[in-house]
Amino acid sequence: MKALVLAGGSGTRMRPITHTSAKQLVPVAGKPVLFYGLEAIAEAGITDVGLIVGETAAEIAEAIGDGSRFGLRLTYIRQERPLGLAHAVAVARDFLADEDFVMYLGDNFLLGGITEVVEDFRTGARHDARILLSRSADPTAFGVAELDGDGRVIGLEEKPRHPKSDLVLAGIYLFTPAVHEAVASIRPSGRGELEITDALQWLIDHGRSVHSSVISGYWKDTGNVPDMLEANRSVLETVDAVQEGYVDGASTVTGRVRIGAGAKIVASHVVGPAVIGPGTEVIGSSIGPYTSVSEDCRIEDSEISGSIVLRGCVLTGVARIEESLIGRDAEVRRSRGVPTVHRLVLGDNSRVQIAS
Template identity: 65%
Template sequence: MKALVLSGGAGTRLRPITHTSAKQLVPVANKPVLFYGLESIAAAGIRDVGIIVAPDTADEIRAAVGDGTRFGLVVTYIPQHAPLGLAHAVLIAREFLGDDDFVMYLGDNFIVGGITDLVEEFRATRPAASILLTKVPDPRAFGVAELDVDGRVARLEEKPGNPRSDLALVGVYLFTPAVHEAVRSIEPSARGELEITDALQWLIDDRRPVTSTVVSGYWKDTGNVADMLEVNRSVLELLTPRNEGTVDAATEIIGRVRIGGGATVRGSRIVGPVIIGAGTVVENSYIGPSTSIAEDCRVTDSEIEYSIVLSGSSLHGVGRVEASLIGRNVQITPAPPIPAAHRLVLGDHSKVQISA
């Protein structure tokens, strides 16, 4: 069995972070989202992985992942010149996939607990395809599945205006080679993409077995800031405390806190779960729960909570920051003082009251 990991896409909902970085490499608990998926694939016993890359971010993905050795994988990179749909990704990966079964994994998705059980079940039963579903409050932003009275997949639709159910497709799909005929047989959708939902519907209409599993664990599409912060929180809840840095006696550490090598914490209060990267300096500050601070950052005379700070950034003298995603090499400081004054243009015989 092989894996096809999708790491293209512009990441428009995470701009401006993704103007300079691939969305799959934005870190959760100081580790790129993409790495969690690759680790799950390796844990499921899969070794051959094809990674779909876009022109703008291909070099960055290659530099981060390399040949896959660090994950116990053998990685092949497959260029996609434009984001033309998930089914298009399967189409251009045909040579790599051959006649093997495969799991398709969206590189910006996050599933707590991994995919090992799902892969083992698929290997045992081998339907034409197997999909993961989860209930969402607004299905219009997702591919949506409709089940029949017996719980079988009856219909799939991509981002419907009037969803027939609240069951959204999670970004992990399992396929036998039957899907190759399906992706060759469908036409681009109204938005110009080859939709994987249309390929799955083709399999259903051709009476090929398509099974589904409702995800019982935690799943998030990390395509926007709110979801990134929530995934970061959930990962930090499982954090193993460790201190590889230097913490002075004036610092108070409460709960699960991990401090990287070469990091320094002085005169501060850290309330976990918190992760502080290597080489970072925290001084006279408060770091609150669900916060990830990457390597080589500096936080002085500031407060921050429920946030992600990327490498090389600094906060100095800012009262409080929360629910924020701060990019690389950012500097946050107080605004310069502005004299309090009123500028007036008043007509004749005006009456104005100004607070002292």
């Protein structure tokens, strides 16, 4: 069995962060979201992986390399334009050959992995496709599935105005080679894309078996900032306390906090769950819970909580930042004004002065 991981999207819902970096490499609890999917695939016993890439191919290749760090053998597959999930399957046709495969969207996050569902697809009752579903309060933003009483999928719609259920496609699919005939038979949707929901519907309409599993654990499409922050919170709930850096006697570290190698906590307070990346300096500051600070940052005389701070950021004299996503090498410094709460989404290399 092979895997096809999609990491070629442009990430329009994550702008301005994705103007300069791949959305799949934004860290959740200090680790790029794409890495979680690759680890889940490896844990399921799949080693042969095709990685769909687009305009951020070079950045993704630099982060992942040949896949050996995950125990995987990677084949990079270029998709010149993001023309739909089914189009990605068509682009990867030669790589996939006539083998079963799991398709995993690179910006999706699923706690608990996919080992069980992959094993069931391999050894259980034979189906032409299997989809993972999750209940959503707003199914209009996703592909929506309609099931019969036995859990068989009888209908699918992409982002319907009037959904027939609250069960949405969770971005993880398992296919036999039957899907290739379906992909070759459908036409672009009104959005100009080859929709995987249309390919699945083709299978259903032609008497093929499409089964489903409803996810009981945590799943999130991290395609926008609020969902990325929520995923970060969920993963931080599972971190263990690790102290590989330096904490001076004037500092307090409370709860489950992971402090990376070479990090320094000086005259500061850190409340977990939180992650402080390698080489980061926290001086005279307060780091609140559910905060992930990446490597080589400097936070001085500042307060931040519930946020994600990317590599190389500088925060100086800022009180207080909450629920924010701050891009690589951004600087946030004190300006004159009345103290307030700040909520920020800053692109890479931003320079901002705020009242503090």
